[in-house]
Amino acid sequence: MAKRLIPSLNRVLIEKIVPPSKTNSGILLPEKTTKLNTGKVVAVGPGAHSRDGKLIPVSVKEGETVLLPEYGGTEVKLGDKEYHLYRDEDILGTLHD
Known part of the structure; x- marks a missing residue:
């Protein structure tokens, strides 16, 4: 049975996108150029409440590709993934083609 995690409040579950470690022609890229700073949104929480009790929804949607900060986030292992x-406010932006 596979587990599914639904984030609490304004948290977002991200699967990091691993950039290629070599070019199409087979040239190996240095580790420094292969940063894991993009990811795909897998699940989002319902949002957080403001001081006056209004729900502030999360700003990203499942399936979107997002730009992430270099550090931060909490590592979660579900099955072998x-x-x-x-947090929603830690995500730097969404990437579009």
Whole structure:
């Protein structure tokens, strides 16, 4: 049975996108150029409440590709896959083609 994690409050579950470690022609890229700073949104929480009790929804949606900070997030392992939990405000932006 596979587990599914639904984030609490304004948290977002991200699967990091691993950039290629070599080019199409087979040239190996240095580790420094292969940062894991993008990810795919797997699940989002319902949002957080403001001081006056209004629900502030999470700003990203499942399936979107997002830009992540270099550090931060909480590592989560579900089955054999690794994910990261970020707060909505820690996500730097969404990437579009």
